[in-house]
Amino acid sequence: MQGNRLSEMLGVRYPIVKGGMAWCSGAKLAAAVSDAGGLGLIGGGSMEADLFREQIQKARRLTDKPVGVNIPLTFRQSKELIEVAAEEKVPVIFISAGSPKRYTSMFKELGAKVFHVVSTPEQAVKCEKAGVDGVVTEGFEAGGHNGREELTTMVLVAQTARLVSIPILAAGGIASGRQLAAVMALGAAGAQIGSRFAVTQESSAHEKFKQYCVEAGSDSTLVVLKKKIPVRMMDNPFRAGLIEAEHRGASGEELLEILGEGRPRRGMFEGDLVDGVLEIGQVTCMMDDIPTAKEVIDNIIKEYQEVRNSLPPL
């Protein structure tokens, strides 16, 4: 499916969705992205139900454009968040993890569009069969939670595009117009962008975390915790300890104990760069400023337009 048809389906100008990254994705950022022509998502993964409802309502006051939500079904409060999204008649629901059969028909009956996040082509096929409107294929280069198969965007998008006809939003490794053009050449209808929007003026992440991302190099992120829940995080003293434990063969349970509770909040929201968990994608190595969400979108679209007709005949 082409980017323009996807934009029509989502009711937005550009086929760019801002992911629902935990601790970065309140009403302010979501509304700013929607206002600039993309689709902003409010990230349910780091909110209680009350705050989630409040942020949905706040986003509506900040923009008259559509704003969606992301709900990870692994989250302990996912059931409450699903209820809030239904009650608030959110127009587009993005669901991470969990079966696509669970809530698709309910939301579609409410007139909403439903997208599921997948990390393999086979999961995308299941989503299409379950009637979801589109999939987000999240590649290995993406920040935060990561698929066990470690498929990169280059392979994941191209193979998924062969197997499904619903629109694909590519995620993982996209922060520029060249990268948007690349995933569209692979067969995606657009992109879900996380890291680049996490490091913007409107992101609710801590300024220290944003600055740390700006300074990051190409070797700053790695996927750890593979024995339990693979997560791409940035190098810091906490992660160094985790990797040391992994190297000596610590069990999954031991690793979860080291992880403890609340570290992503501590790192990304409270700015504890030493003991917090700092989730960002590989593409952080390309980010050297903290622009507004509108500047991000304008730059991506400008570069995309330059690139789209520049591929030489062979």
Place this chain on the structure above:
Amino acid sequence: MQGNRLSEMLGVRYPIVKGGMAWCSGAKLAAAVSDAGGLGLIGGGSMEADLFREQIQKARRLTDKPVGVNIPLTFRQSKELIEVAAEEKVPVIFISAGSPKRYTSMFKELGAKVFHVVSTPEQAVKCEKAGVDGVVTEGFEAGGHNGREELTTMVLVAQTARLVSIPILAAGGIASGRQLAAVMALGAAGAQIGSRFAVTQESSAHEKFKQYCVEAGSDSTLVVLKKKIPVRMMDNPFRAGLIEAEHRGASGEELLEILGEGRPRRGMFEGDLVDGVLEIGQVTCMMDDIPTAKEVIDNIIKEYQEVRNSLPPL
């Protein structure tokens, strides 16, 4: 740099290089790729100096088009292979691992073009400073040896293109025209393709290995041996044992002992699917046949031409 300028530099029709994959890359495959308009490389990494010379001379008898070589400097006989390549006046030398300062001026004085394989943008910058003619950026999705930083093609190519002006050949995750268009949108001048050519009629790999690649799914390959020399290999009983040892915290030395000697030959060349090492890229999940090298190139170019003007305005 555009694909057509790269083709001119290499003296070939298409900006497609066939990598020098160990145990797959004799004269027959290299010549077939060059004959079909790409640049075939003879892979020195699995040859003694005498055989290497014989294969270079054989390729010259099979085609009047240029044929290059790949030499990994980590290989114990690399010095002898370098001498053979110089004596035989090979027109294009691809060097994996090792410092770009070591042989670049020697080969350039002989009139050859020199390309270096890198896995980070920073290495590419060093190569440009050392005067190499171009770089191959090898992403995490590639088969065989792999960079510690685990940068995927999507990020590695885009960031490298910002930092160097010498031509970039993208490697890792490329087996179709869509993927060629994608890496060129990212800023590559062309692609080095390994896995897709490993599974062709002319590849010297064992038929059982080729068939195993055709049947592989999206979860068939993983990078293992990270404590020593990260290698992407296919799932089989040998790899399962290796991963088990890694999970219990085996040291790098123990892992090397389990690996032992000659397993890649056993797996890929002799077709031992149980105890051999089977190196292939993630993109094997997209490969469902064993075509000729010419069919591979023709299909890629055809699809590329279809895709290059299909990106919609936004």
